[in-house]
Amino acid sequence: MRYGTSSPPRALWPWLVGLTCLVLTMAGCAQPATKDIGIGPSDVDHVDVYLYAYSTEPASVTRSIVTDRREIEELVTAFTDMPVTSLPHSASELSGQRAAGLRFFLREGGSVELTQVFVGPRDVAVFWPDGSVVGTTWGSPVGDSGTPSEPSANVSVAPSDRPRAVVP
Amino acid sequence: MSAPWRHATSGLAAATLVLATLNGCAASAAAFAPCPAEVSRVEIFNTYAHHTAADRHVIVGDEARTFCNTAFPYDHLPSRSFGATELEQRRITVMRFTGGDGSVRTLWAYGLAGYGTGMAIVLDDGTSYYLANRGLLGYYAASATVIPRAEVPRR
Numbered sequence: 284m285r286y287g288t289s290s291p292p293r294a295l296w297p298w299l300v301g302l303t304c305l306v307l308t309m310a311g312c313a314q315p316a317t318k319d320i321g322i323g324p325s326d327v328d329h330v331d332v333y334l335y336a337y338s339t340e341p342a343s344v345t346r347s348i349v350t351d352r353r354e355i356e357e358l359v360t361a362f363t364d365m366p367v368t369s370l371p372h373s374a375s376e377l378s379g380q381r382a383a384g385l386r387f388f389l390r391e392g393g394s395v396e397l398t399q400v401f402v403g404p405r406d407v408a409v410f411w412p413d414g415s416v417v418g419t420t421w422g423s424p425v426g427d428s429g430t431p432s433e434p435s436a437n438v439s440v441a442p443s444d445r446p447r448a449v450v451p
Numbered sequence: 452m453s454a455p456w457r458h459a460t461s462g463l464a465a466a467t468l469v470l471a472t473l474n475g476c477a478a479s480a481a482a483f484a485p486c487p488a489e490v491s492r493v494e495i496f497n498t499y500a501h502h503t504a505a506d507r508h509v510i511v512g513d514e515a516r517t518f519c520n521t522a523f524p525y526d527h528l529p530s531r532s533f534g535a536t537e538l539e540q541r542r543i544t545v546m547r548f549t550g551g552d553g554s555v556r557t558l559w560a561y562g563l564a565g566y567g568t569g570m571a572i573v574l575d576d577g578t579s580y581y582l583a584n585r586g587l588l589g590y591y592a593a594s595a596t597v598i599p600r601a602e603v604p605r606r
Contacts, residue, residue: 314565314566315566317565317566322499322502323497323498323499323500323502323541323542323543324497324499324506324542324589324590325497325498325499325502325504325505325506325542326499326502326504350594351593351594352506352508352590352592352593352594352595353588353590353591353592353593355590356497356588356589356590360542360585363541363542363562364541364564364565364566364567364568365566366566390504390597391503391504
């Protein structure tokens with residue numbers, strides 16, 4: 284009598300090899316978890332962009348307004364089918380990092396708001412409208428190009444005006 | 452059936468299964484040239500899923516010709532058919548071209564739902580293509596006119 288782990292019958296080996304290949308093939312197509320803003324550029328009238336160093340009580344916040352349709356498209360696309368993971372940072376680790384609160388004003392009324400905190404390349408935190416906070420590899424610091432970075436377009440506003448962004 | 456033949460048959464069936472799976476992702480490339488000759492005007496419409504708002508802007512003359520020379524940097528795209536449920540879930544961009552002879556051609560581009568899923572492109576002659584990225588921009592002007600969704604050309 285043999286003890287220990289028994290081997291599958293020889294007739295099953297080709298199927299096991301085939302099944303393994305199939306699993307590996309499917310694994311290559313596996314989709315990451317995603318989140319989606321649920322609106323398109325054509326739904327948006329304009330976007331208010333609030334820039335500050337991340338804190339639950341930032342000392343200063345500036346706001347600019349994006350009306351260029353191309354820039355609105357870029358901002359909406361950045362939060363469409365975004366691959367996400369659980370947040371790999373604590374609130375203290377996010378503190379002081381570049382934050383951009385985005386408030387999308389819709390043509391049909393109302394608004395959608397979220398906040399991006401740029402920690403580093405491929406290391407970005409996003410606060411979603413549903414209150415969830417996730418990590419993602421997508422994103423560059425908002426304000427590095429386009430209207431929001433224009434100093435003349437920025438005005439100081441009360442910190443309480445910015446979209447809410449609190450780590451649960 | 453002898454054991455070696457049985458093994459070979461099983462292996463062949465397994466390999467066929469894998470190949471069939473892989474083949475589901477394959478598609479043949481076909482010529483892709485949506486712009487008519489001597490294009491004189493391009494109307495671009497943008498809308499989203501089933502939403503009611505839409506944008507429209509118009510490009511004419513040299514700007515339209517430049518647009519056609521630069522907007523489609525590929526002369527072949529994979530042919531692919533799409534189910535109705537795959538389309539109209541994300542951004543929809545419609546381009547209506549007017550040629551030098553007055554002929555009109557229309558292109559529909561649909562952002563597909565999901566991470567890295569690319570775009571579906573459908574022409575008014577019924578041909579459809581797959582664009583592996585979302586490189587087809589929707590907006591080519593800083594401003595646009597807001598129109599009802601009903602004014603966007605339908606297939």
